[in-house]
Amino acid sequence: MKTDEICVVGVGYVGLIQAVGLASFGLKVTCVDLDPAKIDMLRRGVPPIFEAGLEEALRQAIDRGLIGFSTDIAEAAAAPLYFVAVGTPTSERTGNARLDYLEAAVSGIAAVAPPEAVITVKSTVPIGTCAALQARLDRDHPEKLLAIVSNPEFLREGTALHDFFNPERIVIGGASRPARERVRKSYAGFEERGVPVIESDTFTSETIKYAANAFLATKVTFINEISDLVETVGGDIDEVARGIGLDSRIGPQFLKAGPGYGGSCFPKDTLALATIGRRHGVQQQIVETVIRINDSRRFHILKRIEAAMGDKLSGKRVAVLGLAFKADTDDVRDSPAVEIVHALLEEGAAVRSYDPVAKLTVKHRGYRQCETIAAACEGASAVLVATEWGEFRTFDFTAVEEAVERRYIFDMRRIVDIKAPWARRWDIERIGSPLIRASG
Template sequence: MQAESICVVGVGYVGLIQAVGLASFGLAVKCVDLDAGKIAKLRNGIPPIFEDGLEDALQSVIAAKTISFTTDVAEARDCDLFYVAVGTPTSERTGNARLDYLEAAVSAIADVAPVGAVIAVKSTVPIGTCAALQARLDRDHADKRLAIVSNPEFLREGTALKDFFNPERIVIGSASESARQRVRESYAAFDQRGIPMILSDTSTSETIKYAANAFLATKVTFINEISDLVETVGGDIDDVARGIGLDSRIGPQFLRAGPGYGGSCFPKDTLALATIGRRHGVQQQIVETVIRINDSRRFHILKRIELAMGDKLSGKRVAVLGLAFKANTDDVRDSPAVDIVHALLEEGAEVRAFDPVAKFTVDHRAYQQCESMADACEGASAVLIATEWAQFRSFDFSAVEPLVARRYMFDMRRIVDIDADWASRWDIERIGSSLKRASA
């Protein structure tokens, strides 16, 4: 058995980045996923997700023969380290993370893994999950002496590959010291660079993941509440954010006012942490408040748009620029932009949307996803900047002036250059600013 015998089970967002990253170090990585269509694409060097640099990196490790793909976990029976990165979606019934995919993956691995193999869980799971999985393995596969490790990911969509190669810390939690060291060996390239390695028990590791995401979600929500205040009392939220972000105790990251957090992590993880707290009788009041405020953020934005359009959206055409929950990704899960689209349609508006990468379909005759910004803006009474794509930031909107029905723009991301020549001819409203330009 080679020390570099590694298997990644579940090659979605987290798993594929993990696999390509480790394979880039020259480690032999076998990837397992039940989705035959996904595996076929990956074998041809086509990633199932959009992520900057991922396609080139994938094709590079395929050419180097350090990565392979299969739908059968039995083909990884020679591996001594298994990373599990399957989905743990939120249960609509309990509000907690569903563990059926994870449990099935661990059971399948246990059936084929050699004696002494390590199973590292990268999926985000409720606190106590890894300990429960270890107890199950000890009961059902005692002869194999398998060890569970909690190894959470801290990737940001849009910069995930960069984040993998430049981690701020690596967290490895297990009851077994030898299992922790086996996972640490796979990250030897980071150890050599002095990247902090936090070695802990599984509950500590699981809590770190939830606490980190909840804290970042809290920063986003805090600056959005201050943004609402600035809109009322005057001022500029960017200056406020910079003024507090320069304090080293606070830091500038996640202090960008906008439509609220979204994506696959923050909404799911904050809800799960709140649920875990209630179940154990330790209510996470700050997190619960963050969830409530973030959920109401879309309503606040809709009301601003309605006010600007005379309290009547029915029959009005609205251009929504951006559908992904953030720039540089095609992920529309829990996207504020998508929520705004739904809200506009419910109010009777006609929505024409454009995103350079993300796709979103809804069975509604008043919705159309366009192939260009010009198509989306044609006949629009309002243009909404919903995702902070660079091309929206640099676009000269004078090009669409002949197309729109009214030159009104609501910048939900604060990326438009209000000092550009064209801006003086538009009514521009922005999150976090009382500024409004009057159109000619």
């Protein structure tokens, strides 16, 4: 059994970044996923997700012979260390994270793993999950002395590879000290650089993950509520955010007013934490309020667009620039932009969208995704900037002035250059600001 052999089960965002990152340390990594199409892409050096620098890092790992891909867990039967990064989607029935993929992965690993192997859970799971998995392994495979360790990820989509190589902390939870040490050794290079390592039990480790995401979601929601106030009483929400973010007790991150949080983590994790709290009779009132306010954010935006268009969206064409839930990713899961697209279509508007990377399939005759900003804006009564892509920051809307039906922009991300010469000829409305009327 080689100590530098590692298996990663589930090669989505978290698993693929983990695998490529560990391979860059010189460790031998086998990636296992049930999706044969994904495995085929990866063998060819093509990542199934868009992430800055990932394709180059993946191909380097392949060229060095440090990473391999399979649909069969038996090909990693000699690995002493497994990382499990399968999906834990929200159950529509319970509001909690579904664990069927995780449980199947752990069972498959346990059937082939060598004695004293460590199974490390990177998937975000309800508090108590790892303890329950350990009890199951102890019952079903007592002779193998397998150990479960919780090792949550703290990656941001769009900067995930950078975040892997520049962690602010590493959290390792487990009942077995030798098992924790084996996981810790795989991150030895970070510890040498002074990255803090938190060792704990699995309950603490699991809670850290949920609490971190819930706190960040709360910051997003807080600044959006203040933004609504600024829209009414006046002021500059960007300067408000800067003014409070310079306080070291608060910090500047996640204080950008916008359409609310989205993506694969915050919506799922806040809902799961609220569900866990109710299940244990400890209601998470702040988190539940955050969820409610964030869910209403899209309605607030839609109403502002509707008001600017004479309270009538039916029959109007709207250009939506951006589909991903944030820039530098192709992820449209729980994207505010996508929710706005569906809401506009339900109101009878025709929608033309453009995103430089993300794709969206909508079975509605009023929807079409375009290949350019200009094509999306053609005939539009409103242009909605929904994702903070760099090309929207610098786009000269002079190029589409004659193509649109009305020169009106609703800037959900506050990135449009309102001081540009072309801006004087457009009505521009932004989150956190009143409508700016065209002056020429």
